[in-house]
Amino acid sequence: MAHSAINVFLEGNNISRIIGGLWTSVWIAAVSLVLGLALGTILGVLRTLPNKVIRFVLRLYLEFFRIVPTIVLLYLAYYILPRTFHVNWPASWMAVLAFTLWVAAEFSDIVRGAIESVPKSQRESGLALGLNKMQLFRYVLLPQAAKLELPATINLATRVIKTTSLLMMISIMDVVAVGQQIIEANNQQYPNAVFWVYGLIFILYFIIDYPLSAWSKRLTAKHSR
Amino acid sequence: MAEEILKVEHLNQFYGDWQALHDINFTLNRGEVLTLLGPSGSGKSTLLRCLNGLENYKSGTIYFEGKKVDPTEKNWQNIRQKIGMVFQSYDLFPNLTVMENILLAPRKVQKRSEVDVKQEATKLLKRVGLEKYVNAYPRELSGGQKQRIAIVRALAMHPEIMLFDEVTASLDPEMVRGILKIMSDLSEKDHMTMIIVTHEMSFAAKIADQVLFLEDGKILEDTPGKEFFTKPKTKRAQEFLDSMNF
Amino acid sequence: MAEEILKVEHLNQFYGDWQALHDINFTLNRGEVLTLLGPSGSGKSTLLRCLNGLENYKSGTIYFEGKKVDPTEKNWQNIRQKIGMVFQSYDLFPNLTVMENILLAPRKVQKRSEVDVKQEATKLLKRVGLEKYVNAYPRELSGGQKQRIAIVRALAMHPEIMLFDEVTASLDPEMVRGILKIMSDLSEKDHMTMIIVTHEMSFAAKIADQVLFLEDGKILEDTPGKEFFTKPKTKRAQEFLDSMNF
Amino acid sequence: MNWQIIDQSLPIFAKAFQLTCWLSLVGIIGSIIVGIISSLIQYFKVPILSQIFTAYVELARNTPLLIQLFFLYYAFPVLGLKMSAETCGIIGLIFLGGAYMAEGFTGGFNGVNTSQINSGKALGMNDLQLARYVVFPQGFALSMPALAANIIFLIKETSIFSVIAIPELTNTALDLIGMYYRSNEYLFVLVVAYAIIMIPVILILSYLEKRVRYGSFGN
Amino acid sequence: KGSSSNNSNSSGSNSNSNSSTVTAIKKRGVLRVAVFGDLPPYGWVNANGKRVGYDVNLARQMAKDMGVKVKFVQVNANNRVDTLNSDKADIILANFTVTPERKDVVDYAKPYMKVSVGVVSPKKAPITKASQLKGKSLIVTKGTTAENYFTKQKNVNLLKFDSKTQQFNAIKNKRAAALADDNSYLYAWVKRNPKYTVGIKSIGPKQYVSPAVKKGNKSLLNWANKEITKLNSKGFFTMDYDQELKPYFGKEVKSSDIVLKQGK
Ligand SMILES: Nc1ncnc2c1ncn2[C@@H]1O[C@H](COP(=O)(O)OP(=O)(O)OP(=O)(O)O)[C@@H](O)[C@H]1O
Ligand SMILES: Nc1ncnc2c1ncn2[C@@H]1O[C@H](COP(=O)(O)OP(=O)(O)OP(=O)(O)O)[C@@H](O)[C@H]1O
């Protein structure tokens, strides 16, 4: 019965392979987040400036990434960029690129929103003290925005982690791809492996994402008090 | 003796189609206190904000210390260092401690030495009775305390003139007194030039060297001394004064 | 004649470990006005909120119209229909028009007929000078207007007693007068029983039939009539009165 | 770019386009219903049910749709529960979307100012009346931004249906690429197709958001 | 970019890939080979996490003969061409059947295997003629010759999957009446899943499987041709068959059904 199929995890080094696949997902998510948040901050700041052209271009950028599903982004990065623009990095770095640009787009909107919701009086009292634009952002607006945007940022991080489940679509040996290999390799001995392997992956994602979203929820609750 | 520190000529300001300030003209001498009175929405805050370039006024000229102000953002950034301003909402930076709030502008804008400014800040904090709170964050302070720190923060820049926009309006009645006392002292002891918007009539009457009464963005009265409170020229001003005392 | 409408015995309230109210005892007669004075944080709002069950007080007894109040939420829901309350923040429902704000509770809570309540609402709106605004949304009103509607909304429930918590504190000084006038009228013309928390001393002195002075959650003085304002018994009350007049 | 290729593929894409729209619509409506039910149960703290729904929301929100679909489509039949791909897709989308919507609505309800609740109480309203007249109308308006974001998110998530052989837009594009090797053309059509769906949706949502916000709070 | 016309090269693939010439590969020291990861016994990952299979063996041998290491890029059927064109791999050894359409977009070396499309179905409800599929569902993998063949047959409702794992899971879950794919995997699969039978052993034209390189990569193409000839003469493919495939096939399959005689 299904119970015996749980033994599929004891076969060979299946468990460590799954963890290895998960690690691939996690580091791609982590690197993309770090780069994406940095780029997104810059873009977000630029979007609060009065320059119409910059704002328009960045808005287009954001909307493109809002419109196109991530799966499609991954394909574009993996297959179109190398051919059309002759950028050819290993698959995982292409994924990092696609994720980074996506995170940057989403985060730029979070940053813009947060900066704009710093009370106007804060900006003005900074100006009244003679701070210039750079100083105003550096010392007044960004630190306060950072606090406002933290919950949304953590939520974005959980989404990025979940989206790594699509990596197998572009030949990256992520946890799902490894899971499929295991299911296929043990097909005969454990016909129900499919249930246990996907079940384990489901749980693994939950274990990573749940603490993050719980943290974000706590912060949100604290804010609204 | 009467040196003109500030002179405003034909100042007009619009929000969209709505004219918030109509042809404002006045002068202010160094060391004097100008109080700006008028009903809500009459343009008092707008005028103050024009005076340190927080608003891009439509037309008119401002002379600061005898020099015509070139109204570019760059230029205002320099002038603002000589103009202190305190707002109704106590706008300390919530992410910085009291001391950091005070140090920020003198250090980063005026590039003064940390030791120097710290010393001065400590002195000023003592003066307003808050030396204990150097390392506190704004959230740990009451409204009145925050407002005192905001005044100290502005003073640490060595301004030539201070602008106060209803600084006691959001405070608990008991806190109001302390703040008003600090402002009186600034005028009497330091001979600070000040423009004050306030609804505390008895305080205004005590401290004013000159009164501007605004309504609908126009100056209805520009009266030297304290005469305004006893013999207002216009009927509107009389009504206003009446309404302020129940 | 002096019918006790409200009686409070040994009321205590805590926030965590912090005791916000210490053994509060007082009585209030029908048709009289009680003013609740005291510095910020002394527990005035907390006491008012206990009186209509918005706080789960720790211990003590409240008698309303002679009956001991059983402090369950269910029971309070009934009693609250007889207790009108107006807060400092003008809490009209932003998604409803003025008329809908007023009708809501009489229709849905008291199940009165629409025609009836509408008629009465119109009369009340006329009384506060806002009959023009029946179909306006709160966002289209000034603070003073909103506060007047909030009072009308409470009155439309035919309360036996009205609680006012610093209802003029967030208003522009010019708006304050109108609201205070409405409250005076309620007392004088309608003999409404009221408990008023206010920082407007001259108004309090005019309207009060009884004064409770609170500090740190304790009643320091419970004085009938207006004596409190001229001859306070405690030094603390004297200081408080001084601080309120600059 | 070879326009002829694109032109030839349009009928196939048109069918996929309809399917994507249809699945999104059903998924979104279902998610909103589940979200409302779940947030109501959580709001009123209905015993047992509210714990169950809290667990559901956390489970659904913190796991990828791809795995949820794999589970529904490939693993459930092992337990003897077999549903068509479309059914799995819709159930998966509603499972995920319902949790996101529930979060959004709960956030809105909790965001209603306590002073509003107090003034409702002070008017003698009972809990149901408070919920009906104060908390829900205002909470709903507050949750509009989350609602809009979730709708956009869910439409995009339908692209993952390609893994369970539902011939929606992404699946169709990847399939055509696999057969005819014209990645540029088919990915181009794919992006345009999503733009045609998303742009009006985004515009309508932001209009509605402003309307509701203005209607409820006046700014 | 790409102009109009019948030259149906995917646009951008016009370059004669300098990163995949034999010189470049040798310089790099790594041959990048696109293989399946979930298709026993051709290209898969065994229970120990090791890549094995008929194609994988060939890949290892090629790299060895070139004197470089091998690096595997796991692909699905529908992204084999893109993997070459986007320079993700130098050569495809993923059961890549030669078809006229594919010849337009990649360059094939000499074939190393025979193949044709077969159809597998449950023994209880066997499908033995294509006509039985009318109005029924048929499972295929995206980008396979089976998909191509049945797309041209009307009245068959195709369920298209990304990977072999998914398609075989789907037939086990009875999501369709049958599954079509290259007959050789089906033989291997039914041996492990005895409730099923390859009811249609061969449908459509006889076909061949060849290594594929990026269009215009003459250098690697020539090398691969020589390599296949050499391996053939050494009997490598028979050996490979015996080692990797034979254990997975039932008695209905013979080595000569799969392995090519030298020459063709
Ligand atoms: N940013 C703005 N955009 C549009 N209108 C504005 C803006 N700021 C102020 N106004 C309008 O300009 C007029 C003058 O406003 P201002 O704040 O200067 O009045 P005030 O005299 O300071 O009033 P108060 O005593 O309430 O502070 C008002 O009618 C106000 O509504
Ligand atoms: N919900 C609460 N949780 C914790 N502490 C509270 C809460 N509400 C009030 N307090 C504390 O209880 C004390 C009394 O508060 P209360 O609001 O009753 O004072 P008040 O006399 O109304 O002051 P004010 O004049 O500022 O309105 C204060 O110290 C306050 O900080």
Ligand SMILES: [Mg+2]
């Ligand atoms: Mg103002």
Ligand SMILES: [Mg+2]
């Ligand atoms: Mg209070």
